[in-house]
Amino acid sequence: MAPRENFSSRLSVIVAMAGSAIGLGNIWRFPYLAGEQGGATFVFAYILATLFITLPLFLSEIIIGRRSRSNARDAMGVLAPKSRFWKNIGILAVLIPIIINSYYSVIGGWSLDYMIKSMTPGFFHASPGEVSRVFSDFISSPWEPIAMHLVFLGISVLVVARGVKTGIEKFSKIILPVLFVLVIVIAVYSISLPGAMAGVSYLFKPDFSKLTPETFAYAMGQSFYSLSVGMGAIITYGSYVRKEENIMVSSAWTGISDLVFALLAGLAIMPAVFAAGIEPGSGPGLIFQSVPYIFAEMGSGVPLLSAVISTLFFLAVVVAAMTSCVSLIEVGVAWLMERFNLRRSAACKWIFLVCGVLGVLCSLSFGPLNDLHIAGRTLFDFFDWASSNILLLLMGLLVVIFVGHVMKKADVRDEITNSGGFKGNFRLFGIFYFLVRWVCPVAVLVIFFFNFLG
Numbered sequence: 001m002a003p004r005e006n007f008s009s010r011l012s013v014i015v016a017m018a019g020s021a022i023g024l025g026n027i028w029r030f031p032y033l034a035g036e037q038g039g040a041t042f043v044f045a046y047i048l049a050t051l052f053i054t055l056p057l058f059l060s061e062i063i064i065g066r067r068s069r070s071n072a073r074d075a076m077g078v079l080a081p082k083s084r085f086w087k088n089i090g091i092l093a094v095l096i097p098i099i100i101n102s103y104y105s106v107i108g109g110w111s112l113d114y115m116i117k118s119m120t121p122g123f124f125h126a127s128p129g130e131v132s133r134v135f136s137d138f139i140s141s142p143w144e145p146i147a148m149h150l151v152f153l154g155i156s157v158l159v160v161a162r163g164v165k166t167g168i169e170k171f172s173k174i175i176l177p178v179l180f181v182l183v184i185v186i187a188v189y190s191i192s193l194p195g196a197m198a199g200v201s202y203l204f205k206p207d208f209s210k211l212t213p214e215t216f217a218y219a220m221g222q223s224f225y226s227l228s229v230g231m232g233a234i235i236t237y238g239s240y241v242r243k244e245e246n247i248m249v250s251s252a253w254t255g256i257s258d259l260v261f262a263l264l265a266g267l268a269i270m271p272a273v274f275a276a277g278i279e280p281g282s283g284p285g286l287i288f289q290s291v292p293y294i295f296a297e298m299g300s301g302v303p304l305l306s307a308v309i310s311t312l313f314f315l316a317v318v319v320a321a322m323t324s325c326v327s328l329i330e331v332g333v334a335w336l337m338e339r340f341n342l343r344r345s346a347a348c349k350w351i352f353l354v355c356g357v358l359g360v361l362c363s364l365s366f367g368p369l370n371d372l373h374i375a376g377r378t379l380f381d382f383f384d385w386a387s388s389n390i391l392l393l394l395m396g397l398l399v400v401i402f403v404g405h406v407m408k409k410a411d412v413r414d415e416i417t418n419s420g421g422f423k424g425n426f427r428l429f430g431i432f433y434f435l436v437r438w439v440c441p442v443a444v445l446v447i448f449f450f451n452f453l454g
């Protein structure tokens with residue numbers, strides 16, 4: 001078997017991990033969930049969860065990956081070879097990304113479609129009502145979204161087929177800064193629209209009487225989702241991180257940039273949603289209904305300007321989504337390669353096949369399969385809800401229990417301080433270990449418990 005690949009530098013690690021973290025979760029999912037789950041109260045719970053639960057969990061996944069040097073399916077088994085439980089439970093880490101990837105690339109396809117639509121004359125003359133109609137016609141028409149889903153997934157699979165260094169790293173480095181700048185420009189513009197301030201207060205003025213266990217479950221699920229934890233992606237990337245790397249610093253950078261990015265995306269979308277009179281709880285279509293409106297206003301009278309900015313924006317969204325999709329695909333590919341001794345290209349084909357078919361079903365659930373419900377939800381909603389609100393939390397719980405209670409404390413410390421080389425990390429280790437050992441598992445369990453009882 002070929003030797004394991006490694007990321008080439010500190011910057012590459014951060015960029016690849018941030019590339020995995022920053023994606024549709026920030027731009028598409030965060031604003032629409034915040035809209036559905038009551039705005040600022042949700043945002044507050046999300047920030048809290050990210051700092052105290054998700055970040056330690058993120059670091060834990062890198063530790064498991066780097067120490068085991070294994071794919072996510074087998075990583076915990078490698079570190080606890082005597083336990084059948086830890087040997088087998090890793091299968092979750094391969095199944096979850098497959099589920100997420102299937103519907104993720106449907107939304108990636110929508111973004112691709114909107115990038116193309118942005119270049120079509122007439123797209124920006126529409127009123128907010130018209131923009132919504134264009135969107136619902138699009139998602140319910142069976143063929144167009146399916147074709148876009150398959151194109152999006154296909155390109156992502158091709159990137160993965162080129163390997164860790166050549167494909168994933170280079171790809172991430174170029175596009176993230178572009179996206180960052182664009183989102184800031186849009187946020188500034190969005191806030192300046194008449195009536196936009198209502199959107200800003202909706203996002204940042206919490207009403208604590210509305211804080212329920214359900215809000216926390218959604219916020220924590222979103223936080224896990226956004227940082228790509230609870231499903232093997234970071235374990236897999238962690239296994240490519242070199243021994244000399246200071247993983248505490250890399251994690252902090254990734255976590256903070258992801259959080260800032262989500263808040264910026266919220267600021268770009270929500271004020272415009274209020275300015276346009278769109279219902280904040282409109283669901284998964286929120287950005288596709290509000291962003292074209294923002295751009296139409298921005299370039300009012302100059303359709304070319306609207307077209308250029310909008311195309312650039314959706315291009316950046318597509319690429320950010322791809323760097324995340326790539327990390328989802330890599331989990332399954334790394335496992336298939338090591339377990340069945342497949343070549344990278346063959347493993348990629350399998351993933352394309354499985355996620356392609358499941359994604360087609362998810363896409364159809366906005367049209368012909370709309371009446372097919374599981375647990376009261378359409379297939380798309382069920383995949384999204386079951387993975388983020390149940391499976392990610394479950395896997396996250398297992399990971400923190402593993403690092404906090406199964407691995408030896410000395411080994412965990414060794415990873416964080418690089419066998420004592422990073423003196424500054426000793427004090428932080430104490431805080432980290434306490435969070436991982438006690439705060440994280442208890443918080444996840446409590447939220448899980450109340451959410452299901454309530």
Ligand code: PHE
Binds near residue numbers: 227324
């Ligand atoms: N974190 C990615 C996003 O925010 C999605 C993702 C989830 C990627 C899980 C990998 C693993 O879009």
